[in-house]
Amino acid sequence: MIIAVDARELCGHPTGVGRYLGALLQQWGATPAAARHDWRLYAHATPTVPEPFRAAVRVLPGAGGTQWEQWTLACALTVDRADVLFSPGYTTPCLVRSPRVVTIHDMSFSAHPEWFTWREGSRRRLLTRWSARHADRVLTVSEFSRREIVAWTGCDPSRIVVTPLGGPGLAARPAEAGAMPGKGPGILYVGSIFARRHVDALITAFLRHVAPHQPDATLDIIGDNRLPPGVPLCPALDVAPETHRRRVRIRAFVDDATLQQAYASARVFAFLSDYEGFGLTPLEAMGHGAAPVVLDTEISREVYGAAARRIAPGPALVEDLGAALLELLTHEDARLALLQEAGPTLARYDWARTAATTLRLLEEVARVA
Numbered sequence: 001m002i003i004a005v006d007a008r009e010l011c012g013h014p015t016g017v018g019r020y021l022g023a024l025l026q027q028w029g030a031t032p033a034a035a036r037h038d039w040r041l042y043a044h045a046t047p048t049v050p051e052p053f054r055a056a057v058r059v060l061p062g063a064g065g066t067q068w069e070q071w072t073l074a075c076a077l078t079v080d081r082a083d084v085l086f087s088p089g090y091t092t093p094c095l096v097r098s099p100r101v102v103t104i105h106d107m108s109f110s111a112h113p114e115w116f117t118w119r120e121g122s123r124r125r126l127l128t129r130w131s132a133r134h135a136d137r138v139l140t141v142s143e144f145s146r147r148e149i150v151a152w153t154g155c156d157p158s159r160i161v162v163t164p165l166g167g168p169g170l171a172a173r174p175a176e177a178g179a180m181p182g183k184g185p186g187i188l189y190v191g192s193i194f195a196r197r198h199v200d201a202l203i204t205a206f207l208r209h210v211a212p213h214q215p216d217a218t219l220d221i222i223g224d225n226r227l228p229p230g231v232p233l234c235p236a237l238d239v240a241p242e243t244h245r246r247r248v249r250i251r252a253f254v255d256d257a258t259l260q261q262a263y264a265s266a267r268v269f270a271f272l273s274d275y276e277g278f279g280l281t282p283l284e285a286m287g288h289g290a291a292p293v294v295l296d297t298e299i300s301r302e303v304y305g306a307a308a309r310r311i312a313p314g315p316a317l318v319e320d321l322g323a324a325l326l327e328l329l330t331h332e333d334a335r336l337a338l339l340q341e342a343g344p345t346l347a348r349y350d351w352a353r354t355a356a357t358t359l360r361l362l363e364e365v366a367r368v369a
Helices: 019-031 051-056 065-079 118-132 143-153 174-178 199-210 235-239 256-264 283-287 300-306 317-330 333-338 341-345 353-369
Strands: 002-006 039-042 057-059 084-087 100-103 138-141 160-162 186-190 218-222 248-251 266-269 290-296 309-311
Touching: 019 051, 019 353, 039 065, 039 186, 051 057, 057 235, 084 333, 084 353, 100 118, 100 309, 100 353, 118 143, 118 333, 138 143, 138 353, 143 160, 160 256, 186 199, 186 256, 186 283, 199 218, 199 235, 199 317, 218 256, 256 283, 266 283, 266 317, 283 290, 283 300, 283 341, 290 300, 290 317, 290 333, 300 341, 317 333, 333 341
Parallel strands: 002 039, 002 084, 039 057, 084 100, 100 138, 138 160, 186 218, 186 266, 218 248, 266 290, 290 309
Antiparallel strands: none
């Protein structure tokens, strides 16, 4: 069976969709069931893939955008006659005869069109709606996203399968990991920086409510700045005392080894997002013994349960966040109480299980067609 994969999100520095696809390929590369198939991975540049898939890469010319997906990839699939196409990033080519499975992670561009330019939002809404209605199967990462897809695209709920993201693989003893030596009073954020994730509120809370009371506390922010041009990351940072400012470190990208060290060193992890389809990084943090602080939303309740401190959105966000960060840095009992809940939470998320379910659906779709 020929399984085609849109692998362009694995080019450059993978985030989001790229990390999702990379984790699936890592699992499939070690699975005899996946080795039975002929894989074809299509991208616009050389992607970073596990060794078993390197010979399967097909680099097609283009920029990797919508035109590449809808025309260049579609033409290649017509020639190669794949038995099934896996599109891991929201949309799939319209003009192909191959059966298709598409993963739609969230519907932020429909639920919150104000977060996108008119052109980008319109393109995403149109192509995602078409993909949801015409793909043979739709995968998504949470029950919350499943409801959103049905509401915004009209997709038949019976065609949507929830395959949650996997955990960090450290679910066995997260509380003990949190008590290990070497964890200083560090706060960590990992993820692309969007307005909806309130990184400005996090920096402000640290400068106003943590730094003055904890002279050794640090704030480490790792993620590409995706704010619109001209929008400052955090005005409070420009007017804060130099002794406080230098304890805030902002990096757009780090390699995997550095990222794992950042997780292992942090005592607290902050991820204050208004809207996510899942939200993987708080799970990775709790697996390394960092207590998560998240915004109180429908998705955060579904995914993290009692293993995260939730902060209500609203005008008191900075003050409430500052108090929570300070408590979790200075009161070990409060932090370890959260980490005691991390084991059962992390046990629900397993990349091996997600990869097996996804492969089984690809095989079913190919056989039925």
